[in-house]
Amino acid sequence: MTVTASSGSPRVSPQLYDTLPLSSVRQAEQQDRFPDGGELDTLITFFRSGNDRLEAARLLASNAESIVARAANRIFVGGTPLSFLEEPLSTGEVSAKDATPLAADQVAFQDSVRTFTGTESSGSKGNFLSRLLQGNDDGDVRIVLPTGFTAISVAKYGPGNMRKSVRDLGWFLRYVGYALVAGDPSILAVNTRGLRDLLEKGCSLLATNVALQEMRAASAALLGDRPEARRLTIECFDVLLKELAVPTPSTRQKLGSSVRQGLQLPAIYALASETAQRFEMRSGLSGAEKAEIVRAAYRQVFERDIAKGYSQTPCEVEASQLVQGKLSMREFIRALGKSKEYRTQFYGRFVNSRVVELAYRHFLGRGISSLEEFRKAFSIVSNQGLNGLVDVLINGAEYAQTFGEETVPYLRDLGEEAQESAGWGSNRRLFRFSAPFESAPQYITLYAAYRQPLGDQHVYGGGNDPIGNQYGAIFPSATASVSTRPAPFGYDTRRLLVSNGLTQPGQMDSPQFRSSRPRRLGPKIVRLQQIATGGNSIPRRAGQPSIRGTESSTQAVIKAVYVQVLGNTGYATKRVESAENRLENGDINLREFIRLVARSSPFRRRYWEGLYITKAIEVMHRRLLGRPTFGRWEIDALFDTAARQGFYGLVDALINSPEFSECFGDDTVPYERFITPKDLTSRRAPTWKEQLNLEAQIEFNLRTRPELKSGNSFKTPGDITPRNLQSKANSSIENWVRSEPLRKSDSRESSIALTKPGSTTDNQKQPTWAAKVSFKGSASPEVPGARLSRALDSQAGAGFASKIGITSWVELKPPFTEDELKYAVEETYRQLLNFIPFEGERLTSAESKLRNLDINLSEFIEAVAMSDTFQQRLSRIAPLRVAPAASLALLGRTAIPSEVAEFLKTRAEEGQRQAITNLMKRRNPSDCNRLLQVKLSSFSGRTPFSSLKKMRGEQILAPTQLTTGSQLEALVFPSSTESSRSKFNSKRSQPTSKQTFVVPIQEGQKSGLVNALQTKDASGFSRRAGISPSIQLKAPFTEDELQIAITETYRQLLNRIPLDNERLDTAESQLRNMDVDLSGFVQSIAMSEAFQNRLFSMSPLRAAAAAGLALLGRASTPAEVSEFLITRARDGQQQATLYFLNKRKQEEANDVPQIKGMTTSSGQDQATIIRTSMLYRGNAGLNPPMDSPL
Incomplete structure (x- = not known):
């Protein structure tokens, strides 16, 4: 059994023999024209002689035993050959009074058949030698004894071989009758080709030849008064004799390759196939014949005769050169593939996947055989366009070996060559006449379905039912679009069922499975409580249970039966009142009442008459036994019961089953015991589920409830009282909650001290802050000098330039x-x-x-x-x-x-x-x-200040105040050297800045930073860190540091921690042994199938953005996106990934990739920061626009 989808197996049963009507119209059908006069005359003659041929076949069937006996007596001696016949050969033999009068010599046949060793009739006197040498007056059926022929002794040959030989002679004669009816002897060639070797090994080929000649002579004598039937019969026997003389032909080989398996086709299948007509351009052909070959090329490439149907003649110059012999057919096909008409019809309207499929049909006459072949062709059409694909297909060795230079390509259908089982259904659909009108690709979707597990559905496929029960065959619907495929489940495959609250159901279909009862949270069990009353009150019911005094409980049980069996509480016109009265009186038990309800007309109309059999069985199984069917074997058994005994027999089979007795007995209402996984999924209410964070820590932060201030203003009944609203005055302060109180000290000194490394001791913890509401503004302290920069004139040399919109x-x-x-x-x-x-x-x-x-x-x-x-x-x-x-x-x-x-x-x-x-x-x-x-401003943003300084040189204003040493020491932000290792600790660290800012401070004057730090809400807080600081892995390192680096690298590139079977064990071992550095490990993950599949699932622009964000830590620039897409289309996605890996700086070889594009740094413009924040969906101290960065 397979758990992935298959290509489908459409029922293709090609006729393995030819008939006269088919052979007459086949050429007209292949040439897309009406039958001509000669073909119509052939059909007229065939249908007019139909009665004669049928009568001749009937005569041969009626006299089959006599004909076979004459042939067997000729080649066997020492016994009665026909006595070894297991069953009569004369199928449909007429009675004696209605029998056709036999010829005179046939009367002698009857006597010789039964008394070969006894006395012979007067008409057949003589010994074996005289019978052997006797001739026939007809010259066309004269028996010619081959050299070396000797009669076969029955005793030496054996009973088993005799039975087989007599049976084979009867088969030969039967196939001759088939050929007479078909009007064509091809059925004989198909079934006789290759029997020479078999007859030589197990029998005598010479004896078979003599027997067939004898049967030919006997059949010709029998049909002496029907010349046309006699002629056809003799031709059929001649075909038999000719095919037995031909040795077994070799099979047709189809060479394989590294991506395609080699196949072989037996010769008899090739002989029986309906071969496509070949058109070959030769110099000696007439003008009409050459014009017909040109039209055949049009039909193959454009799938229809566009010259006749649409008056279109593409490539007229090339067609003229082809007729004159200046151009080969191969080059003419190439010109048609590159023509404007072909580009319009088969390239512009389809996606590249469908273009590749149609091109293989038009130029190679087959479908795509493997996924690797599709990938190669898809890459060619993506990089080189339609012309490149046509050149590759026509210049290939397959085209040269199959069609050569002068043959028009043709469809290589069944019998032309061996066909792969993979893609069988797609090949059938590609060869249809409606293939140009189907725009959806067939092969790539099939190859994708090969790698995906099947959906949860019924064993007989999906259906159009809107509920969770998928019951089987897919029927066409005008309102429902069914996309499920039939599942290739085997006969013995069992469905997966989910217990509906049962207590340890155990193995499927076991005694524990059938006797399991539901738990407290499972379905409610409804039983009929019966009371034994004895025989004093009602003598005729002595000892039987009674339900007197429990009428209310009985009505509840009856209602439960209606709900379970009928699906509702039972309307007044649909209730079975007589059965209800009998149940209340104790005449029947609950099991019989359920049977009567199930056999009622409401149940029959709802669950039998309006449904097909498979669906009806499934519904009745759920209603009466409380579970879906196990699989095909159970459905087939119930289907056979329904076919033999009908609806009532099916109901009785379910209620009388041992499972019903063990599960429900005689006093329990059936309940739903098992459901399918799809039922469970559809019954769950869609709710929002928060993602589980395994690294989160519980923080107990106590906070006093805010008290609303009562105003002294006069209030009237018309005033509105705000409730559950935060105070507007304290909203910015109350959004931050402290984990522990701070020491009371000077706000300036404490704030600046928290920014220095090593300012805290082991016994003193830094207070942490957590935001309780979303914050869209900048939560970081103001950059020193920012107000001064904003105060400068935008047009001055020291300020920022205006937006770039200049042409x-x-x-x-x-x-x-x-x-x-x-x-x-x-x-x-x-x-x-x-x-x-x-x-x-x-x-x-x-x-x-x-x-x-x-x-x-x-x-x-x-x-x-x-x-x-x-x-x-x-x-x-x-x-x-x-x-x-x-x-x-x-x-x-x-x-x-x-x-x-x-x-x-x-x-x-x-x-x-x-x-x-x-x-x-x-x-x-x-x-x-x-x-x-x-140039749009959205891509360049504002000119960086460093660039303006370099461009304008001395125009930048110098600072007016110098900074003293004490002031410089007090206002220096710490570097990130000490905090770079903090990631290896389990606690969350404070984000630090990598730059050092110096601001001049005068006496009595405070900078913007100091003013910001003196506020209540900024006394030592840090904005919640959305991005972790950098992680470095330098030798020597511990195992914990290694695991942290590996985990963070997986999370950065794959957005998840892979499973054990998905991890790159080899790359991790090389990193642990220091055979590669961290950048080599990052490259291994980037080249892995998991990362590449993640990019393949995105659109091209999204893939470029995702790759840049994962590998560079920032949004890609438009130039980088363009280079990524060009490299991906030209050299593949892995080479495009290498392009981003090569852009990583050398000093980051031991750094884990992280998001770096959301902080302002040298060489990074504002547009990159905005696009990075939009991709990361973080706030990054910005208010980015809501449109897409791409």
């Missing part, structure tokens, strides 16, 4: 290098088309002219703007947005209202291309070698 450009002036040319061309494509096109889509002519200085950059931009790709892009935009989009792409700015009006007017009157031309004329002549661009 920029890419300039390309001759002479230029190849790199400069490539950069300008790619930027032009990216600005106008929003992507870099494939090689087959690039404007190679315009690029060559630009490279040769025949045109300038402005003319190249105009050539790209006039291309179909840019025009189609504008055509898909709303009219009012076309002019701004075109102006932004070509002029680097948005269009003014007058330009928009002129653009729309020109577009409506003269077309869109003329409007683009007029827009290009608005460019300044000085911009002929420039690509005008607009």
Whole structure:
């Protein structure tokens, strides 16, 4: 049994023989035309002679024993061969009075059959030699004895071999009758090819040849008055004789490879298949025949005759060259695959996965055989486009070996070659006529389903039922979309059932399983309490139980029966009142009452008449026995009972079963004992579940309840009294709760002391603070000098520059290098088309002219703007947005209202291309070698202060005050050298800054930092650390430090701690033995399947962002995202991951990757901090915008 999905097994039963009607219309069907006159005449003749052929077959069947006896008497001596016949050969033999009169020699056959060793009839006198040498007057059926033939002795041959030989002769004659009815002897060739070796080993091939000649002569004599039937019969026996003379052909081999298994196809299957018609272009063919071959190529590549159906003739020039012999069929197929019509029909409308599947059907005539083959083709179509995929398929060795240079590709269906069982259902769907209209990929979804376990469903597949019971076959529905597949469960497979509150149910279908009772929280058991009254009151019921005096409890039991069996309390018109009265009077027990309710018409209408058998069995099983069925074997047994005994027999079988007796007995109402896992899932109410944090610690922080201040103002009944509201005045202070009181001291000294390393002792703990409500503002102390920076003029040299929205450009002036040319061309494509096109889509002519200085950059931009790709892009935009989009792409700015009006007017009157031309004329002549661009502020943010200082040099204002030594010592933030190891401790550490800030302080003047630290809410608090400090692993290290580093690395890259079987044991051992450093261990995890699958499950842009956040600790820049996507498409995802790994700094080789992009540091702009905070969903002291960073 398999637990993953299969490709499905559609019922494909190809006819293993040919008939005259099929062979007559097959060629017309393959050529997509109506039958011609000759084919119709053949069909007319076949149907007109149908009665004669049927009568001839009936005559052969009626006289089968006589014909076989004549052949057996010819090759066997010393006994009666027909006495070894186990069953009569004459199926459908007529009675004596209705029998067809036999020929004169047939009368002699009857006597010779039964009395071969006794006296012979007068018509058949002579010894064995005379019978052996007797001839026949008909020349076409004259018996020719082969050289070396000798008769076989019955005694030496043995009874077992005699029975087999006589049976085989009867089979030969029976297949001749089949061939007569079919009008074609192919059924004989299929079933006789390969018997030569078998007959030579177990019998005599010469004797079989003589026996068939004798049967041919006897059948021809029998059909002497039917010339056409006689001719067909002789042809059939000739085919038998010819096939027995041919040795067993070798099997057809299909070579394997490293990703595909080798297969072989027996010759008889190839012979019996419906072979596809071959079309081969040759120089000696007529013009009509060559035109038909060209149409066959159209039918193969486009799946229909587009020349006849749609009057389309793609590649007319190549077709003319093909007819003239200047072009091979292989190159013509290549031209069709690269044509505009093929690109429109089979490339532009589908995703790349479906494009690969259809291309294999069109150019190789088969489906995809393996996942590796699909990955290779998908990579080609993603990197090189459709033209690259067509070239790879046609240039391959498989195409050359199968079709060669002049043969039109054909579908390699059943019988053409051996077929893989994997992907069987997808191959069947790909060969359908409706394949071009199915846009969903078949193979990649199938390969994905191979790796996923099956859903919890019924053993006979999914259904359309809206409730938890999935009952079996999938029926088409106009309102329900069924996506489940039939599960490949075996016959002996048992379903998994969940106990519904039972006490130790034990093994399935065991005595403990059947006698288990529910616990207190399980289903309620309802029993009928019966009282024994003896025989004094009612003599006829002496000793039987009575229920007198318990009428209320009896009605409760009856209601419970209706709820369990019918599903409701029982309406007045659906209650079985007579059975209720008999139960109350004690005439029947509760078990019989349940039987009568189950046999009632309401139960039958609800659970039998409106359902198919499998579903009805499942529902009745749940209602009467309280559990689902175990599997197919139980369903099949009940299905057989329903087929033989009907509805009432099925009800009796369930109630009379031993399981009902042991579980419920005669006094218990059935209850639900077991359910399926899907039932359990669907019955659970959807609730919010908080994620379990195993590292959390309980903190008991006592807090006094805030008292509302009572005002002295006059209150009236119309006033609103606020309740359960926090005081607005104390909201910023009350949001922070202290774990223990602080010592009363100078606020300035205590606050600054807490920032110094080593300022606390072992006996004194630092007070910790925890936020009880969400805080969206900046919770960290103000940076020294921040107010001064904000106070500076934004336009001054010492301040910050304004937002960057100034127009920029890419300039390309001759002479230029190849790199400069490539950069300008790619930027032009990216600005106008929003992507870099494939090689087959690039404007190679315009690029060559630009490279040769025949045109300038402005003319190249105009050539790209006039291309179909840019025009189609504008055509898909709303009219009012076309002019701004075109102006932004070509002029680097948005269009003014007058330009928009002129653009729309020109577009409506003269077309869109003329409007683009007029827009290009608005460019300044000085911009002929420039690509005008607009840099958005969302990507560059504000210019860093360090960059402005470097650009403007001496313009930055010098500080007016110098800092004294005592002031400097008092206001220095500690470095992170001491706190870098604090992560290895179990306690949470205070986040520290890695920079040192110095602020000048005058006498009597306090800085912004000191003012912030003097407030009540800032006296020693630290904002809740959302990001852990850095972790370093340098040799020598302890095992605890190693485990912490490994755990944090897994959590950073995989977002979870992997299971034991998912851990990289080899990489961990190398790190423990110091064979690799921590950066090598990070690279091993990044290259692992778990991390790669995590990236594969995301969209490309999300994958780039996730990889940058995990490996670099920050959001990726647009340039890094672009490089990641290009490397991923060209070299694969692992090489793209290496690109991010190489960007890690050398000094971080022993650091665990962590989120670093949410703190301001040198070389890191504000846009990166905002995007990192949006990805991490942290606050980071910012208020990031809500739109996506990508």
